[in-house]
Amino acid sequence: xxxxxxxxxxxxxxxxxxxxxxxLDYTLIDNTEGIVNSFHHATSVHDIPxxxxxxxxxxxxxxxxxxxxxxxNLDPSLLITSFREFYGNEGIYQVKMYPGIMEKLKELKTSxxxxxxxxxxxxxxxxxxRYLNIDHFFDYIIGENEEIKSKLDLKLKxxxxxxxxxxxxxxxxxxxxxxxxxxxFDCPFIGVLTGHHSADQLKRKNDKKYLILDGVANIDKFQxxxxxxx
Numbered sequence: 001x002x003x004x005x006x007x008x009x010x011x012x013x014x015x016x017x018x019x020x021x022x023x024l025d026y027t028l029i030d031n032t033e034g035i036v037n038s039f040h041h042a043t044s045v046h047d048i049p050x051x052x053x054x055x056x057x058x059x060x061x062x063x064x065x066x067x068x069x070x071x072x073n074l075d076p077s078l079l080i081t082s083f084r085e086f087y088g089n090e091g092i093y094q095v096k097m098y099p100g101i102m103e104k105l106k107e108l109k110t111s112x113x114x115x116x117x118x119x120x121x122x123x124x125x126x127x128x129x130r131y132l133n134i135d136h137f138f139d140y141i142i143g144e145n146e147e148i149k150s151k152l153d154l155k156l157k158x159x160x161x162x163x164x165x166x167x168x169x170x171x172x173x174x175x176x177x178x179x180x181x182x183x184x185f186d187c188p189f190i191g192v193l194t195g196h197h198s199a200d201q202l203k204r205k206n207d208k209k210y211l212i213l214d215g216v217a218n219i220d221k222f223q224x225x226x227x228x229x230x
Contacts, residue, residue, distance in 0.1 A: 034087060045082040098215055174191070
């Protein structure tokens with residue numbers, strides 16, 4: 001007797017090779033406490049006005065230099081150093097996964113390659129995912145590094161397209177920048193509502209298919225395949 005997956009192959013032919021690439025903050029994890037505390041540490045060290053918690057939460061997912069440049073006139077690199085010092089020692093552990101993430105990654109891994117693209121520094125992202133014991137699910141974990149300066153860096157697209165030339169990409173995230181990343185990759189997008197952005201803010205404006213879901217735990221593999229149907 002054919003299982004559901006075999007039935008899908010019978011009906012639709014050979015399945016595409018697909019990589020699902022996830023954002024990190026507010027998509028797989030809630031690291032709000034650690035990030036907010038790291039911002040407060042940085043402003044305290046440099047004796048500048050505290051950034052409002054709600055404003056910090058809305059800006060999570062943006063590059064740190066952009067956030068600090070918007071918030072004060074001090075050299076952002078000084079604040080970033082203090083932020084990362086606290087985050088690397090304490091803030092990184094003030095984190096929780098959203099319900100059902102471990103089980104969903106395990107399920108999706110049976111059908112797809114999985115990756116992470118984040119605005120976090122790459123070494124911090126790897127450290128955090130190892131701490132949560134989910135790093136082994138991912139075929140790549142890419143954050144800011146010496147070569148990639150942001151998740152919208154065109155070099156990122158070239159690197160991944162070269163490494164996975166026989167695969168199609170799906171981008172998953174909670175932030176409009178994740179939607180922009182999907183547009184840069186010219187691929188489908190799954191927007192999740194676990195962050196601070198509405199369904200309207202996450203909807204695609206071009207001809208590529210998209211889904212808006214309550215969270216990563218709601219992703220169904222057959223919905224993923226449907227993103228590539230005509």
